Amino acid sequence: MTPEDSLATLGLSPAITDEWIAQLSEPQRHYHTLEHIVAMLRNMPDSATTSRELIAATWLHDIVYDPTAVDNEEQSADQAACDLAGSDVAIEVVRRLIIGTKRHEPSEHPLDALMSDLDLLILSETPEAYQTYAAQIRREYAHVPEEAYRAGRAQVLRQFLQTPIYQTERFAGREDQARENLAWEIAQLQGR
Incomplete structure (x- = not known):
């Protein structure tokens, strides 16, 4: 649409x-x-x-x-x-x-x-699109000091990994890519 x-x-x-x-x-x-x-x-x-x-x-x-x-x-x-x-x-x-x-x-x-x-569809986009998204979110939270941002953002992302991200059959096939993207960002936030 x-x-x-x-x-x-x-x-x-x-x-x-x-x-x-x-x-x-x-x-x-x-x-x-x-x-x-x-x-x-x-x-x-x-x-x-x-x-x-x-x-x-x-x-x-x-x-x-x-x-x-x-x-x-x-x-x-x-x-x-x-x-x-x-x-x-x-x-x-x-x-x-x-x-x-x-x-x-x-x-x-x-x-x-x-x-x-x-x-939440952005979570399951290509790794490149997801990386752009992660950078955009960081810019929105530019007022948060780096260490606090890393800890807070990683906590939010880990919560998404505790249950299925997508609730509808229509988007269930995107789950694996979303989890890969979230794991990548959490690793980045933790300095790995």
Whole structure:
């Protein structure tokens, strides 16, 4: 699905969606940009599971992004409620999908599982693309001292390795590459 098709499906005012694009271009963003949204949209299934709620959550899950904050998902969910008010998109579903990207915990709900998988697809890209992603994340967290960043980032990545990364059958085949990429970055962070 293209960004243009997705926005047409949502049917919101250009003023709202133009603001989304402006927010996704903010200077503190290096990975959490429009390019990330486009990658998620490109990998959405062409099926009934691709609901307007999933499309809206994809656009809005990182719409508020401050690397120094701990409540980006909650703020993004609040903006979603405001931006989608008056539409026939189920706001509470969108909020749930956005909040679910905070921890990417396993879900029995197929839409939540799909949202999580789409958000984590970068983990299973080619080693070169993954290395670019890792460097972009480091730039977003440039305010964190190197030693603290290495320890914190390695801890986050190790958590992904404790359970299956991908929850849907659609993306299960990407699991091995994701695990290889995560192991590579953890080794880099630990100076190996």
